[in-house]
Amino acid sequence: MKKKLNILAIIMVVIVLVVFITSLYISRNNKEATDIEDDKIRVVTSFYPTYILTTNLTDGISDIRVDSLTDLSAGCLHDYQLTTNDMRLLSNAHVFIINGGGMEEYLEEVVDSFPELEVIDLSKGIVFLESEVHEGGDNPHVWLDPELYMIQIENAREGLETFIRNKGNIKDNINNDGKDESGYNEYNKEIIDHLNANASAYLDDVAVLADDMNLMLNTVNDMVQHNNISNKVVVFHDSFAYLSTKAGLEVAYTVEVDEDHPLSAGEIAEIIDAIRDENISYLFTEEQYDDSISDRIKDETDAEVYIIDSAVTGDVAKDSYIKAMRRNIETLKKAFEG
Ligand SMILES: [Zn+2]
Numbered sequence: 001m002k003k004k005l006n007i008l009a010i011i012m013v014v015i016v017l018v019v020f021i022t023s024l025y026i027s028r029n030n031k032e033a034t035d036i037e038d039d040k041i042r043v044v045t046s047f048y049p050t051y052i053l054t055t056n057l058t059d060g061i062s063d064i065r066v067d068s069l070t071d072l073s074a075g076c077l078h079d080y081q082l083t084t085n086d087m088r089l090l091s092n093a094h095v096f097i098i099n100g101g102g103m104e105e106y107l108e109e110v111v112d113s114f115p116e117l118e119v120i121d122l123s124k125g126i127v128f129l130e131s132e133v134h135e136g137g138d139n140p141h142v143w144l145d146p147e148l149y150m151i152q153i154e155n156a157r158e159g160l161e162t163f164i165r166n167k168g169n170i171k172d173n174i175n176n177d178g179k180d181e182s183g184y185n186e187y188n189k190e191i192i193d194h195l196n197a198n199a200s201a202y203l204d205d206v207a208v209l210a211d212d213m214n215l216m217l218n219t220v221n222d223m224v225q226h227n228n229i230s231n232k233v234v235v236f237h238d239s240f241a242y243l244s245t246k247a248g249l250e251v252a253y254t255v256e257v258d259e260d261h262p263l264s265a266g267e268i269a270e271i272i273d274a275i276r277d278e279n280i281s282y283l284f285t286e287e288q289y290d291d292s293i294s295d296r297i298k299d300e301t302d303a304e305v306y307i308i309d310s311a312v313t314g315d316v317a318k319d320s321y322i323k324a325m326r327r328n329i330e331t332l333k334k335a336f337e338g
Pocket of ligand 1: 076077078141237239
């Protein structure tokens with residue numbers, strides 16, 4: 001009995017030691033992580049499009065760290081609820097970059113919880129189309145028009161520069177040393193120059209894309225007006241509205257697809273009837289939506305289904321937005337030029 005107790009005591013001592021050493025190790029690692037982070041300007045972006053835009057501007061700037069609030073495969077998050085992890089990430093951030101236009105429905109909660117957090121709204125100054133899903137609301141999918149995306153790039157550049165000049169980062173006592181009247185010093189000047197160089201390079205690339213996109217949309221517009229083709233389209237998500245408006249297309253029906261409320265058989269029949277009645281030939285859907293509904297519509301009507309890339313998911317490559325929009329130009333070409 002006594003021997004058993006001794007063994008038990010040894011086991012307990014070992015367990016206590018393991019727990020103690022592990023906790024020491026973890027706290028040391030956490031401390032290291034915090035120390036590294038304290039040197040950086042910590043930027044959080046709301047979702048994939050704002051993340052890709054921001055990482056283009058901060059590319060190669062080791063003093064700025066960018067994290068996405070949501071998973072990059074999450075897509076458009078219209079009814080997103082903040083998680084505990086999101087709140088933790090935001091509590092450590094200096095800057096929060098949002099798309100605006102109501103995309104971040106949780107914004108008020110963030111502002112209330114972190115009044116010190118600098119919020120950069122990328123849609124500042126943009127005139128929104130009205131949402132086709134929420135009556136009276138704004139349609140926040142402005143990034144799908146490259147011209148509006150260029151305004152978003154400039155808003156991000158300006159917002160980040162202003163923040164870096166005025167506030168620096170956590171090491172305020174260092175970063176505010178020797179600032180001139182405009183707020184520049186040796187430390188932030190280098191970061192701001194790098195940021196501005198990145199922004200103008202990205203703007204140049206997107207400007208070429210915007211020209212090509214406008215050319216395509218004007219061609220479609222001409223065809224709709226002169227070649228007697230139907231200008232009515234059915235869409236699955238009102239993200240296509242910015243391009244379809246420029247192309248002179250009329251959205252006859254927006255199919256509201258919501259994972260929590262799948263379309264009923266009656267609703268699908270109603271859409272099919274509308275497509276037949278109005279002789280609609282174009283159905284624009286998106287990759288992340290269930291194919292079965294668009295397949296059924298295609299089978300039962302004369303409409304062709306085209307897939308628009310709304311650039312809300314993808315890889316972290318710097319040119320992923322540009323590539324997605326180039327695919328959309330090709331899709332429009334296929335749809336309207338045959
Ligand atoms: Zn959306």
